[in-house]
Amino acid sequence: MADFISEWWSTAIAVITGISILACGVLLWSQSKVKVKIGTDGKPLPAETTGHVWDESLMEQNNPLPKWWMWLFYLTIVYSVGYLIVYPGMGSYKGTFAWSQEGAYEKEMKEGEAQYGPLFNQYLNTDVKQVAVDPKAREIGQRLFLNSCAQCHGSDAQGGKGYPNLTDTDWLYGGAPETIKLTLQEGRNGQMPPMGAALGTEDDVKNVANYVLSLSGAAHDPIKAALGKGKFGVCAACHGADGKGNQALGAPNLTDKVWLYGGGIDNIMETINKGRANQMPAHKTILTDAKIHLLTAYVWGMSNSGKTAVTESEATALKQIASTPVAAEVEVVPASK
Numbered sequence: 001m002a003d004f005i006s007e008w009w010s011t012a013i014a015v016i017t018g019i020s021i022l023a024c025g026v027l028l029w030s031q032s033k034v035k036v037k038i039g040t041d042g043k044p045l046p047a048e049t050t051g052h053v054w055d056e057s058l059m060e061q062n063n064p065l066p067k068w069w070m071w072l073f074y075l076t077i078v079y080s081v082g083y084l085i086v087y088p089g090m091g092s093y094k095g096t097f098a099w100s101q102e103g104a105y106e107k108e109m110k111e112g113e114a115q116y117g118p119l120f121n122q123y124l125n126t127d128v129k130q131v132a133v134d135p136k137a138r139e140i141g142q143r144l145f146l147n148s149c150a151q152c153h154g155s156d157a158q159g160g161k162g163y164p165n166l167t168d169t170d171w172l173y174g175g176a177p178e179t180i181k182l183t184l185q186e187g188r189n190g191q192m193p194p195m196g197a198a199l200g201t202e203d204d205v206k207n208v209a210n211y212v213l214s215l216s217g218a219a220h221d222p223i224k225a226a227l228g229k230g231k232f233g234v235c236a237a238c239h240g241a242d243g244k245g246n247q248a249l250g251a252p253n254l255t256d257k258v259w260l261y262g263g264g265i266d267n268i269m270e271t272i273n274k275g276r277a278n279q280m281p282a283h284k285t286i287l288t289d290a291k292i293h294l295l296t297a298y299v300w301g302m303s304n305s306g307k308t309a310v311t312e313s314e315a316t317a318l319k320q321i322a323s324t325p326v327a328a329e330v331e332v333v334p335a336s337k
């Protein structure tokens, strides 16, 4: 066992285990020597008592254990010895079956891969957009999503504070199939440094926050926003001069009404003052290529099912997918187009 720093621990544990089992055996053997005493008339004598008496006449007797009971105990000892020969338990000794937790896990994973691999792999060479309209593939994609992604993005994929909504058409990093796939494979790490000091006073922060609100037409103080506009230059490096964001940096578009951290003035000021650091974990080592392909299609499909021009048959397929909230609005174009 690699967890042991030296063989000493392994040996010590093996010795302690051995002694414990032996001690149990000795204890049993010593106890089995207590016999029922037989009187001269051939009948068992009344059992000895320990001398403890309760409630006037209730006495604790010292009877030997029944034989069958004793043998059960011996059996457990034999069993434990057999167990420790075939399974790991004596220090670092691996057991004749060479069983291990990791081995069992890997075997299960391999069996799973053999059973389900072909199911996933059949889509690997199909274009993402086509996989996205395959009802069976979407069903698989949804299961994978529930297993691997829902804990952060929600089972409806609509996200939450800090976790982007994947069903809309607003993207931090871009919504093209290749970009989504890259996000899943490599992960993402959105970083906005604290900008309060760069802006100046808390009033400056408030002014810029009002300017940010004005960009999306949200309720704001126009005078403060006008004052903040001049300071937005330090933000433009990432969010663009027009505030429309930069997908290469994952800097969000500030002119729409989609907010990763909430659209209130307090949230915006908090972002400016404290900055943000957000991480989407890389999945290339966790999920197979085929699973990532299916998930890419599932995610792409969710945000595109509402507006992509699809053929009539694709539209029918999309409408069958109950989990697609916007499926009813699918735009249908003639198949010949």
Ligand code: HEC
Binding pocket: 145, 148, 149, 150, 151, 152, 153, 162, 163, 164, 166, 170, 171, 172, 173, 174, 180, 183, 184, 188, 189, 190, 191, 250, 278, 279, 280, 281, 283, 295, 296, 299
């Ligand atoms: C541990 C939480 C977590 C898990 C698990 C997770 N994500 Fe994410 N994901 C995030 C966060 C946080 C972001 C935003 C990163 C940022 O702001 O830079 C993100 C971003 C994304 C984006 C980019 C969105 C955009 O607007 O560009 C996509 C696509 C995405 N996740 C899909 C998935 C899929 C599919 C899975 C399952 C394989 C998944 N995520 C699993 C936390 C998670």
Ligand code: HEC
Binding pocket: 172, 189, 190, 191, 192, 193, 195, 199, 208, 209, 212, 232, 234, 235, 236, 237, 238, 239, 249, 250, 251, 252, 254, 258, 259, 260, 261, 262, 268, 271, 272, 276, 277, 278
């Ligand atoms: C170095 C690049 C950079 C600069 C400079 C920067 N930002 Fe950001 N900003 C980002 C990134 C990246 C995110 C997304 C963080 C995340 O993924 O969690 C972000 C997020 C935000 C958000 C949250 C948006 C939402 O949807 O909730 C606001 C608001 C914001 N920035 C405003 C500003 C303002 C105002 C300034 C100037 C004072 C500024 N940023 C300067 C990179 C930057």
